[in-house]
Amino acid sequence: MNDRSSDAIGPQAAPSHDLIACPQCDWLHDVGDVPTGTRARCVRCRTVLLAPRRGAAATIVALATGALILMVVAVSFPFLDIAAGGLRSSASVMDAALSFALASGRMAPLSVIVLALIVVLPVARLCGLIYALGPLALGRRARPYAAQAFRISMRLRPWAMAEIFIIGVAVALVKVSSLAAVGFGPAFWAFVGLVILVAAKDTILCERSLWRALDRAA
Numbered sequence: 001m002n003d004r005s006s007d008a009i010g011p012q013a014a015p016s017h018d019l020i021a022c023p024q025c026d027w028l029h030d031v032g033d034v035p036t037g038t039r040a041r042c043v044r045c046r047t048v049l050l051a052p053r054r055g056a057a058a059t060i061v062a063l064a065t066g067a068l069i070l071m072v073v074a075v076s077f078p079f080l081d082i083a084a085g086g087l088r089s090s091a092s093v094m095d096a097a098l099s100f101a102l103a104s105g106r107m108a109p110l111s112v113i114v115l116a117l118i119v120v121l122p123v124a125r126l127c128g129l130i131y132a133l134g135p136l137a138l139g140r141r142a143r144p145y146a147a148q149a150f151r152i153s154m155r156l157r158p159w160a161m162a163e164i165f166i167i168g169v170a171v172a173l174v175k176v177s178s179l180a181a182v183g184f185g186p187a188f189w190a191f192v193g194l195v196i197l198v199a200a201k202d203t204i205l206c207e208r209s210l211w212r213a214l215d216r217a218a
């Protein structure tokens with residue numbers, strides 16, 4: 001892959017829509033067209049500013065669709081089952097979240113927060129990406145409000161916490177495993193697959209390149 005540094009300009013230069021501030025050192029760059037498969041880097045700290053890839057929108061839409069299907073599996077099937085003292089119980093993600101609401105009135109808001117962070121917000125992100133980038137993947141014009149959908153998807157990124165949920169569950173199960181026999185249900189493996197797909201999607205997603213592609217398709 002070729003690298004090319006973009007032209008650095010002084011801080012007093014007239015602003016234009018092609019001005020990009022380096023996310024690491026704030027140096028302003030006037031970035032022109034960056035050919036697909038190449039990267040534009042900061043002239044001062046070499047941080048990648050733009051990295052357009054061929055077929056990026058199609059790959060992101062495919063990964064997001066796969067993640068959405070896995071999310072349906074993850075909330076529909078048992079997440080884990082626990083056996084102790086001759087008793088066996090299995091629970092889904094919904095059971096776990098709603099148990100906070102049933103345990104006590106003061107814990108009810110926690111169930112809303114848990115459901116929002118591990119199900120609702122990740123689904124909203126994935127739907128926003130599919131809506132905004134789907135037409136780009138097919139070489140069509142952008143849909144109405146595609147820019148807004150893409151912006152919301154990007155803003156929700158820090159709040160979609162399916163992977164943190166998986167780590168939390170894994171730590172809790174290690175502690176519980178000495179007291180009871182714990183088995184993972186289909187939903188656990190669906191969550192693991194979902195986390196991998198989302199990580200792959202975020203790795204190839206170059207936000208500025210996609211903004212440019214959305215501008216061109218508008």
Ligand SMILES: [Zn+2]
Pocket residue numbers: 022023024025026027042043044045046047
């Ligand atoms: Zn920099």
